[in-house]
Amino acid sequence: MIRISATQLESYRRWLLNDESTIDNMIDFLLKRTPPTEAMRAGLAFHKVLETAKYNDELAIVEQDGFKFDLSGLDCEIALPEAKEFKLEKQTVIDGELVTFVGVVDAIKVNEIFDHKLTSQLNAENYIDSMQWRCYLDWFDCDKFTYNLFQSYKPANQDVYLIKTFLPVSFYRYEGIDLDVRNMASSFICFVKNYIPELIK
């Protein structure tokens, strides 16, 4: 049996596209030998801010885990569903191998999944090819996936992240999305069998 997360599949997809990345790089990632950057920690802290926010909360300057975020520059309302951090496990068989797909979405409501991303570069095209939304739409059996993109900027000599822009970007289920996920998972399983068989329990 092998457990596969949406993050793993997305990282594997990007690894396939990168001619210069080595097999060892991918193995290191899957075995979790990599340290998180400050940006990742900032993203985590911002996530926590959105998780703990309540309906009708007016967020201006908030502090979380040592990071300060200034949302006063946003002149819009952000809809945050009540169902947050929703986890799913789904078992299936691919190429004769028992597979457990696992994933956690930031928020979910009827037929729609939400994922929050703190980014310095607001580029929706970065997410078009992503396996993440495909996996979640397939596994959670939903029709719409929305990335809530928050563009941040950290001025030099300041310890605050200015949240400049909020941009929701949605993707929709299409015919054959399950096949795309299965094909990528099949390729991933093949890689694991060849290079990291210890991940198969």
Place this chain on the structure above:
DNA sequence: TGGTCCAGTACCACGACGTC
């Protein structure tokens, strides 16, 4: 002139949470 902003690209550890 200095500060800000943008584009593109590759890659990897920690906190939180659930389970035992």
Place this chain on the structure above:
DNA sequence: GACGTCGTGGTACTGGACCA
């Protein structure tokens, strides 16, 4: 308390454009 599992995408860098 120990252990296993998951998502967190931004950093660093370069070159160039823009603005006050």
